[in-house]
Amino acid sequence: MQRPLAVVAMALAMVSASEALLAQTVQGRVLDDEDDRPVGTAVVRLLDGDGEQRAIAAADSLGRYSLEVPEPGVYRLRAERLGYHAMETPLLEMGRADGLYPLDLLVRRAPVPIEGLEVTNRDVDRRVRLLTGISPAALRWRPLRQEDLRDHVERAHDLTALMRWGNYAGIEVMEYDDGPCYLMRRYGCLPVYLDGFPLTPGAFDLVALDMLHTVLVVAPNESIQYPRGGVLMYTPGWIR
Template sequence: MSALRTLSATVLLAVSAVAPAAAQIIRGKLLDDKTEKPIELAQITLIDSTGAARDAAVTDTAGDFTVRARQPGRYSLHARRLGYRADTSPPLELASGQVVDMDFLIAVRPVKLLPVRIDEKRVRNSRAQYVAGLDVRSLGSRLIPPQKIRPLLARSRNAADILRWQNIPGLWIGEDGSGQTCARLTRGRVAANGSGTFATRNDAEGGIENVRGAVTPTESEDDRGCMAMYLDDSKFSSLDDVDVETVEKMVVLLPSEAGGLFGTGSAKGVLLVYTRGTLK
């Protein structure tokens, strides 16, 4: 049960006949009924005799609140606060211009929290929908998952071969000026849903290589340079150095995607290579 403790009641007299009528005011303090400590951030509503809300306030750090009634009459206070029982005070009769100072005491009501259950399988599946902070649906063929890599291991010499087999639009695999095998995005074909892929053919050793000629990047496209490449978050310089048997996933990021993750060093795109166990 709530309790009201009226501290004082004062009637304000009109100064003159033309002065507006003074409002009826209740100034109060909301307290814990056991400890009498102030309760902050509680909702206090002034309710008239018909049950209609006429004013409202939120208690401050000292538990103080002020509500006003436009007309004299019978009013009640309703208090709500998480962790306490929502309660309504006994009625108060407010005379014209009356100011009432009071304490409003309410009881604690423990909040019962439902148990939290974490489904480990669901969490893993949820995490699997994002790679490098990007929704996998936006990556399309530029995300190379384990199910696309494993069937190619027997006929691939290195990570470069894995990439060549993917036929990713706009991706060219070849050597840079220092003889390192790297990946490049060709100008005019850098689009998430772009068309055109460099052809590949089997070589005498059973691997694959780029077909030179019409599909080789132009000189201006060569000037674009190689993508930045990361193996389990460590930068590396040649795809020939990656043990193909350890590769779990590969991701090709466009410059627009990589910029926010890798900064200015990603202006030519980024290739991410993950080995087994580093990305679930």
């Protein structure tokens, strides 16, 4: 099934614009440092010299990732996956004319799960208000927290399954050639964000539910920050 023509036209326009800008790209694989096996669904972040996140991606089942570098400068990459220690590269200067930087990331297994800081529901609610401009109690659909997501992992291994079986009345899950769409009649497909960064449809289901702390489904016009609504996924480090 194909997306509506207007959506396709907009996507093509965005691709043409990005090609015109000759955006730089860093890409490679996330690999286990013991046996070079791919580490699928790892989250890879592009951080600038001040530690600010500039881009984010999720590795596919073969460990492959690709990140667009917003501008020439000095950056580092950070890779995270449950069961592995987070790793960061040294600072890397990215300003080559060809704009392509191949870089594999080796992550080391964590034999014992690393417990994060305890975060209360009140802390999460405060952070959600800061991120969305709305109280969680006022949202149409109740936020899913870490304990809720753990219950869903056995039944829903990815975001599309979660949206399909998560009792989101008024949202229809559609499958298109370039990925899923979470359709609200009269409004179209809800955009999807990971830690505040938009994802393309093909990347929606690359994000592992066990990597997330909170998932919010925001209806159009519920949030000033997200007037079109959206599915907002946050990792533990971001929600804290």
